[in-house]
Amino acid sequence: MKRNFNVVNKSVRKIDSLSLATGKPMYVGDFKPADALIVKMLWSPHAHARIVSIDTSAAEQLPGVHAILHHGNVPRIVHTTAGQGFPEPSPYDTFMFDHKVRHVGDRVAAVAAETAEQAMAAVKAIKVVYEELPAVLSIEAALTPGAPVIHDEPEAHVPIPVPYEPQRNLAARVAMEVGDFEAGLKEADHALDLEYYTDYAQHCPIEPHVAMAHLAADGRVVITTSTQVPFHVRRIVAQTLDIPVRRIRVIKPRIGGGFGVKQEVLLEDVVALFALRTGRCVFWKYTREEEFVSSRTRHPEKMRVRTGVKKDGTITAMGLDCITNTGAYGSHALTVVCNSGSKILPLYRAANIHFVGESCYTNLPVGGAYRGYGATQSSFAVDCTMDELAELLGVDSLEFRRRNAITSGETSPVFRALGEGKAGVEQSIGSCELDRCITLGARAIGWRKRGRWQDKTGRFRRGIGMAALMQGSSIPEIDMGAASLKINDDGSFNLLMGATDLGTGSDTVLAQIAAETLGCDMDKIIVYSSDTDMTPFDVGAYASSTTYLSGMAVKNVAEKVAKQMLEVASAMLECKAREIRLENNRAVRRDGKSVGFGEIALRALYGTDQHQIGAVSSRISHKSPPPFSAHFAEVEVDTETGRVKVLRYVAAVDCGTAINPKLAEGQTEGGVLNGISYALTEQYLFSPKGKMLNAGFSHYKIFSMRDKPAITTILVPSYEKTGPYGAKSVSEICINGPLPAIANAIYNAVGVRMRTSPFTSEKVWRALQDKAG
């Protein structure tokens, strides 16, 4: 077990930072040729309607218009837009274009024209006759018997054997029970039955969705797209357009933020089909409004937590009933709600566990993958409940969490019971420094001095709250990562990966792992990601998998290459391979005699017994080792206006070995700020007819640097034996803390329990009014 690192666990500079900072052309939009056709979409103005007729004749005659796509002239192939492994656990309920629209902002028809203005003019000239249908605008309405059926098309189905009942708007269902839950409740000295609700939110990547397609000389379609999942894009576009995978190449350049929303195939089918029909390069970029309304969102979720606890603090029953609103399509419907259970229920020991997760269709914007992926929602419900249980018992909630939290060597029946669309994988916890995270975080925030809300006076009252968290690292026995590596004349290496850096810094992190393994400097590793023609398959950047899973593939391929280098070096140094170490870009014999990597490369490529030193490697995982974290927030509540201000925030996180500590801190701070913004301001506001009213940054507020409170990140090292150099994931867990930590802090300040997000001034004010009676 190597722990003295040369490159890993060092905050080396992000390899693309200088090019990004100096504005070098790196994003999809930077590569748009001047003569590219521009796409504009006609979006549904209705929440639920049938398209009686579409007349594009006037639009087609307008200047600059090259092609128009709609349900009458494209293949009708049912699929899912969710960029997941195959066969996907999401329902096939989507057509490229359909004769029915299911939310305001659903696709109706697309235009490709010489300019954006010409495309817009044509969009406006398309005549559509709709037959409006009654719309379903809430979870409650969706599940009412006799509710309008949103997916009444006969093709709708799930490609794997899981419950799916579109005739009653049920997009997904999962259930598990351990022990005897009801008996566990009866056994308890105290029981709680609480309801929570989390609202819609959007990822708000600064670069919205953007994709471009052109035909290569050989007639293949080349798609350049801002995606987290280039290989899934290739497969799903092939499926949707009914063309072979071999005719498609997908290139992912730099990405301006994804957060899960680009784990979705939303634009690529349209630009690809336009390129095939027109022979031209075709470019489409979402506006911010389209990003809000017609991309993907965090699933709103209703949660009911039923728990029982004995006087000695033993949890006898933990029950979680979740219903998500997946909107008009079931993208990630099953797996997000599965994760609401699987990423939080193992955290606390309970003999009797009950979980039901459901997801329902509505005529509202579509849910999808969003950093945290169901755990963000359920961490709020479960952790706030833990806070209330501790209060019932009259014990420090920190100690109560500590007493009941899972630890190293333990397992949870939930791991096996809940997978993603199938049974999960049994695992016991390897590395776990949650206890130390709690200790260090509590010290940093000043937990002991927080006092009780009953003793606080004055208009502005301060409170401290905490939350304990876990997530996973990759999807065990489903995800796969791969990399290839070859040596060049000068002893540098090409590292080709399907893993997709979204701005997260994974190219840097993975290059560090390669350099550590090869014994070379960072600047000898030339990283290329991702291109379906060039790089080996990788499922993509999601499920907190890149560092852990793709990292293992990189370590493995580097080990293979190192072995080949040792063989060449042993011939050069006239000794056995095992007598040679690779370090500082050289192969060093025990007595100190050495040859440089460049010399090894020259001999292999040009000298004796010529061959390419190189390898391809892929890895899957049989575990999903959870990172752990303890979050602490100090807030100030203005009792007059209800305004909540986060004064300080502490996130102590155990992500195993931080391959790049600065990037791990950056992930944590970014996720925390995103989470604070979600907790305090972010929400979708709808008209009575289901149209989003605040689809823009004027009225949908995300926190900026000026809103940022002091955030302290404490990296608490552990060593995950199954991960590359002891690493686990860090990217998602950090967004799950602010909702519960802030809610608990508000309670500690003013004695009101916030169970519905976001905690706007007005909502907190109303809670204070209600409390005052």
Next chain:
Amino acid sequence: MTTPMEQLDVAFPASLPEALALMANEATRGLPLAGGTDLMVQWESGARPVPVRAIDVKNLCELHVLRGENGMVVIGAGITHAALRRSELIRTAIPALAEAAATVGGGQIQAMGTIAGSIANASPAGDLAPTLLASEARVVVASVRGERELPLASFILGYRRIDLAPDELIVRFLVPARREGERELFRKLGPRAAQAISKIMGSYRGSVRDGVVASFAVALGSVAPTAIRLPEVERAVIGQPLNEATIARAEQVAAASVKPISDIRSTAEYRQWVSGRLVRGFLEHLAGRDAT
């Protein structure tokens, strides 16, 4: 093909007389454009059509005066929020205005947006209007026909409407400086620190003599179609002892006298409540309790 904004014909007059001459003639007249922080957003979103012509007034030196004279502060129409925020004169003579300017948008918006632009936009959520109303500011407009001076309260006609003839330009504001013994305060409640459009905000100026409210002017924004003074509240406190009873009554009168709407930023009920609490906070500030 160019966008309507790219087709906009912008004139750059070198002096105020030249600008007024352009405004005087229907063929050369254009929409006055300074920082563009409201207009460009409205053009882009389609909330306001892009005009055929605009007159760039941002660099007219006549609009950049900022001086105190005879207890009055003269603020040129082209003075930016950043300049208001930084000006020692403003911070001493009208501190609430410096405060208000510092809360407008973000740094870039403050660097470009101007006082006249903010008032001409006549949004009920404009940040500067309440302070200017509470300090009884006057506005001076000019045309080739001459100058016209009127109270700001009569210049703002209604929701996004001002009393400006097609040939006129706003040239300056005359704002009474705080007198000896007068206190004032600006407060704003929005969803986050930076670049938030006000949920509700307000400003007051007042004085106390021998424990009795000698003067009190208060104005709120985002509670009516325009920023408004609250005369009922003012009447309820002037001449009264500055004690809890007076403050409580003022709070009640304030909540009852505003008729806000519910919109996507807030509900009417919450705005009424906050209006009352703002007025209470102002009176407590006047009493010397600087809890805010």
